[in-house]
Amino acid sequence: xxxxxxxxxxxxxxxxxxxxxxxxxxxxxxxxxxxxxxxxxxxxxxxxxxxxxxxxxxxxxxxxxxxxxxxxxxxxxxxxxxxxxxxxxxxxxxxxxxxxxxxxxxxxxxxxxxxxxxxxxxxxxxxxxxxxxxxxxxxxxxxxxxxxxxxxxxxxxxxxxxxxxxxxxxxxxxxxxxxxxxxxxxxxxxxxxxxxxxxxxxxxxxxxxxxxxxxxxxxxxxxxxxxxxxxxxxxxxxxxxxxxxxxxxxxxxxxxxxxxxxxxxxxxxxxxxxxxxxxxxxxxxxxxxxxxxxxxxxxxxxxxxxxxxxxxxxxxxxxxxxxxxxxxxxxxxxxxxxxxxxxxxxxxxxxxxxxxxxxxxxxxxxxxxxxxxxxxxxxxxxxxxxxxxxxxxxxxxxxxxxxxxxxxxxxxxxxxxxxxxxxxxxxxxxxxxxxxxxxxxxxxxxxxxxxxxxxxxxxxxxxxxxxxxxxxxxxxxxxxxxxxxxxxxxxxxxxxxxxxxxxxxxxxxxxxxxxxxxxxxxxxxxxxxxxxxxxxxxxxxxxxxxxxxxxxxxxxxxxxxxxxxxxxxxxxxxxxxxxxxxxxxxxxxxxxxxxxxxxxxxxxxxxxxxxxxxxxxxxxxxxxxxxxxxxxxxxxxxxxxxxxxxxxxxxxxxxxxxxxxxxxxxxxxxxxxxxxxxx
Amino acid sequence: xxxxxxxxxxxxxxxxxxxxxxxxxxxxxxxxxxxxxxxxxxxxxxxxxxxxxxxxxxxxxxxxxxxxxxxxxxxxxxxxxxxxxxxxxxxxxxxxxxxxxxxxxxxxxxxxxxxxxxxxxxxxxxxxxxxxxxxxxxxxxxxxxxxxx
Numbered sequence: 085x086x087x088x089x090x091x092x093x094x095x096x097x098x099x100x101x102x103x104x105x106x107x108x109x110x111x112x113x114x115x116x117x118x119x120x121x122x123x124x125x126x127x128x129x130x131x132x133x134x135x136x137x138x139x140x141x142x143x144x145x146x147x148x149x150x151x152x153x154x155x156x157x158x159x160x161x162x163x164x165x166x167x168x169x170x171x172x173x174x175x176x177x178x179x180x181x182x183x184x185x186x187x188x189x190x191x192x193x194x195x196x197x198x199x200x201x202x203x204x205x206x207x208x209x210x211x212x213x214x215x216x217x218x219x220x221x222x223x224x225x226x227x228x229x230x231x232x233x234x235x236x237x238x239x240x241x242x243x244x245x246x247x248x249x250x251x252x253x254x255x256x257x258x259x260x261x262x263x264x265x266x267x268x269x270x271x272x273x274x275x276x277x278x279x280x281x282x283x284x285x286x287x288x289x290x291x292x293x294x295x296x297x298x299x300x301x302x303x304x305x306x307x308x309x310x311x312x313x314x315x316x317x318x319x320x321x322x323x324x325x326x327x328x329x330x331x332x333x334x335x336x337x338x339x340x341x342x343x344x345x346x347x348x349x350x351x352x353x354x355x356x357x358x359x360x361x362x363x364x365x366x367x368x369x370x371x372x373x374x375x376x377x378x379x380x381x382x383x384x385x386x387x388x389x390x391x392x393x394x395x396x397x398x399x400x401x402x403x404x405x406x407x408x409x410x411x412x413x414x415x416x417x418x419x420x421x422x423x424x425x426x427x428x429x430x431x432x433x434x435x436x437x438x439x440x441x442x443x444x445x446x447x448x449x450x451x452x453x454x455x456x457x458x459x460x461x462x463x464x465x466x467x468x469x470x471x472x473x474x475x476x477x478x479x480x481x482x483x484x485x486x487x488x489x490x491x492x493x494x495x496x497x498x499x500x501x502x503x504x505x506x507x508x509x510x511x512x513x514x515x516x517x518x519x520x521x522x523x524x525x526x527x528x529x530x531x532x533x534x535x536x537x538x539x540x541x542x543x544x545x546x547x548x549x550x551x552x553x554x555x556x557x558x559x560x561x562x563x564x565x566x567x568x569x570x571x572x573x574x575x576x577x578x579x580x581x582x583x584x585x586x587x588x589x590x591x592x593x594x595x596x597x598x599x600x601x602x603x604x605x606x607x608x609x610x611x612x613x614x615x616x617x618x619x620x621x622x623x624x625x626x627x628x629x630x631x632x633x634x635x636x637x638x639x640x641x642x643x644x645x646x647x648x649x650x651x652x653x654x655x656x657x658x659x660x661x662x663x664x665x666x667x668x669x670x671x672x673x674x675x676x677x678x679x680x681x682x683x684x685x686x687x688x689x690x691x692x693x694x695x696x697x698x699x700x701x702x703x704x705x706x707x708x709x710x711x712x713x714x715x716x717x718x719x720x721x722x723x724x725x726x727x728x729x730x731x732x733x734x735x736x737x738x739x740x741x742x743x744x745x746x747x748x749x750x751x752x753x754x755x756x757x758x759x760x761x762x763x
Numbered sequence: 764x765x766x767x768x769x770x771x772x773x774x775x776x777x778x779x780x781x782x783x784x785x786x787x788x789x790x791x792x793x794x795x796x797x798x799x800x801x802x803x804x805x806x807x808x809x810x811x812x813x814x815x816x817x818x819x820x821x822x823x824x825x826x827x828x829x830x831x832x833x834x835x836x837x838x839x840x841x842x843x844x845x846x847x848x849x850x851x852x853x854x855x856x857x858x859x860x861x862x863x864x865x866x867x868x869x870x871x872x873x874x875x876x877x878x879x880x881x882x883x884x885x886x887x888x889x890x891x892x893x894x895x896x897x898x899x900x901x902x903x904x905x906x907x908x909x910x911x912x
Contacts, residue, residue: 372825372859374772389860399859402826418858418865 285723287502287730289482291470291494296446299456299467303449306332314339319425322445324350326411329452351414351423357388360428370395372416385428389417397432400424404437410444460497461490470494477506479736491658500658503729504666511759512665516605526598532591534563563588604668611661614694615654621697622650628701636705645708649697649715656690656722663725671756675732682728686721693718729755766794769825773863785867787818795820799831799867803910804875808902809837812910816846816870818863828857829866836909838902840879840888848873849883 294302304318310332311321327350328335339346347353362381369376370392384390391399399416403409413429415422429441450456450467454474459466464486472482472494481502482494491500493509501509530539533549535556540549547560557566629643663683670676693714696707704711735754774794777787784802789795799816803809815834821827831853833846841849852861852869882888891898 372769373767374769391860395859399826402823414858416859418860420858 285727285730286734287481287483287726289470289472289480289484289494291468291482291484293459293484293487294456294467294469295487296443296465296467299446299450300442303446306330310335317427319427320352323352323411323423323425326448326452327351330449351412351421353387353422355386357384357386357390360385360425360431362393362431363390365390368392372399383428383432385415385422385424387415387417387420387422389415389420389422391416393432400429400433401437404429404433404441404444408444410441411448457494457497459486459488459490460492461486461488464488464490468494479505479734481505481730481733491655500655501662501665502659503726503733504662505733508666508669508757509662512608512668515601516608531560531563532595534558534586534591563591601668604664608661608664611657611664615657615661618650618653618657618694618697622647622654625650628704631701632704635702638705642708645712645715646697646704649693649711652715652718652722653690653694653697656686656718659722659726660687660690666729669757669759671758673756675755679725679729682721682725686718686725689714689718689721767824770795770820777864782864782868785864785871787863787867795824797863801867801871801874803906804871807875808899809839809874809906809910812906813912814874814910818867820863825859825861828853828861829863831866831870836905838887838898838905839874840877840882840884840891841873843884847883849881 307318307322307325310325311318313336314321314324316324324335324339324346325332327346328338335346344354360383362383364379365382366378367376368380368382368390370380370382372391372395375392375394381393382390383393383396396416400413403413411423413424414420415424426441426445430438433441447458450458455471456467456469458464459468466487468484468486470482470484472480474495477495480495481504483491483500483502484494485491492498493501493506495506496509498506498509504512526539530541532539533551533554533556535558536551536554538551538553540551542549542560548557548566549560550557558564559566625646629640629646632638632643632646633640660683663679663686667676667679667683670679693711696711696714699707732755774789781787784804785799787797787799789797797818797820799818801814801816803812803814812835814837817832817834819830821830831848833842833848835846837846843849848870850869850873852858852866877891879888879891887898890901
């Protein structure tokens, strides 16, 4: 009944002080999707707004990406409306009559907050909203008063849970609810109507962070699902799924087509023995250790290759511990392809190895799945699920933030390189690797032969150069023909010389491309270095913050602006750095200029903030306001730049075949690159 | 250090019922080290030659494969200048149920069926593919030169 979209037109007041949204109350029209069952504790429900959320961001928060709960629209918007209702307060200006006063059972809102669907309501459209609201309803009235309600004076002092239960709204007052909300909204903020668009910014992508435990649970769910369909035990299903690289549909299809072949190929060949278990067999000699003791435990999987339990254990331990194998451990029997299943491993190995085995399994699981990748940060154990496919990388830069707060690109697992697409980044990095220092040196020490353009280093004192390649003779000073120097062998103290100036022109041209590269490279490298230096300062920031706390009597929360500033600096420099690589490959046109303007604005903002950041601690106190302004300005500039760039990049999608070069791209408003990035 | 039962049994069996054309004798002061000779299989370029190898059973044996190396120079696409052998059962396809005996038989089989498509010695493999007769002639030459006492 609640599946799909619940179309609702609500206009709601909100006045949560959010750093990333204007502090004026918003009136919003939203299409609310049916929310997932809520399980969060009331104290967490959106009342401490997340610093990283964008107001229009619908799905996930960069700070807690693993939870779908840091979702301001769902949490924030409905809060107020319920509050007045649920707290038993009269609506601001209700003109509509109440039809019924049937009390709502307290248990129904309980069920909503614990994730169980509420009992069916009469009207579909509102019950969805109600559920939503109840989910978002915080239980501590004091918190409510302090945050959500400060704009609505009449609520203060009325916040009690008794009121909430007694005067709670009835289940079939749906119409009023909607219209009530409109009335509320219209009461005072007509002029501030603002539409909050659902959806995310152009440069953001959907993703989710998973902990190893979550991945494991997810994997097991998947295994159990398929296990039921195929009627195979879970441990065998796991092997089948791994063989099919976790493509459930493909596995089921091929399994139905040719069960035996699939089993054989996956390493679950025909059974020639009973289920795996320990057994004592009279007169058994282990083929591995040649032991023949009486009463020795032996083990075999369904393939029937029986060895003594000790050898089996040792074999598995060797595979798991030393070789890091898990998903592809084969039966120790010669030529047997049967994969050792997890149940057998559980029977045979010690606890610590079981953990390792499971870890390895999860590792292969993530490696096998295209939409999962491990966070590349050292010692980080989270994985990120992102739906961006490799072929989309030309038009999307899927930057994700792990729970460990490492920003990285899901496409190439390098550090965050917005706004430049992965291919451009790869190309640029390769060029830098090959070129940068060499290019500097070349620029400083060599000239090109005026005739064949080979790069020449002067190795003797004489200015009479002979190009080794084309045998062209020229003067190192004026680059002119040596012949023109004639008998008066040194006359290039005279400035104007025809052939010389032509040669110099040619040289200038070829140098130009080098200079151009160096221009961008130097800025790129500078931001990289500055970011490093800023990071050093960031490490000192903590000290500064304690200093500030003791010297100015500011509280801990009051000095957090320094951390905010530092993070903004890091992030903006990272972006700036890549804008230079991006700009290097851009073809010159109007769009480039807009891009450069945006770049300039961001750069200026960053430099201002960076300068301020270096001031001694005692001055920082007075600069707090200024600094916060500059921080948010920086962030804003960055968002603008990224958004504009990302949107353009997306435009290229429809012209992917001739990505980056054609005129069609420019007509469509997509970026034009001066090189073929697909190469 | 006591020798595992498995190694003792294997050694005993190698001595008691040797494989025709193959001998493996453990070193006096290290029973994990074997001096091995393999006769070149008939109808192969190595026919008539006796090739010396060394074989070592590492600590983890039989969980890890034995280490085997040719001591006699041999012209073979899957055996390099240092005598190292490219053979699946010595690497990924090793199973603890395999034995010295079976490994040596595999090596003998490799002499009878060189596989230039999966080479270790690239130059030899290339020659083998381009001009098999010439390569076989060289192999015969080398056998006569290095592998006959």
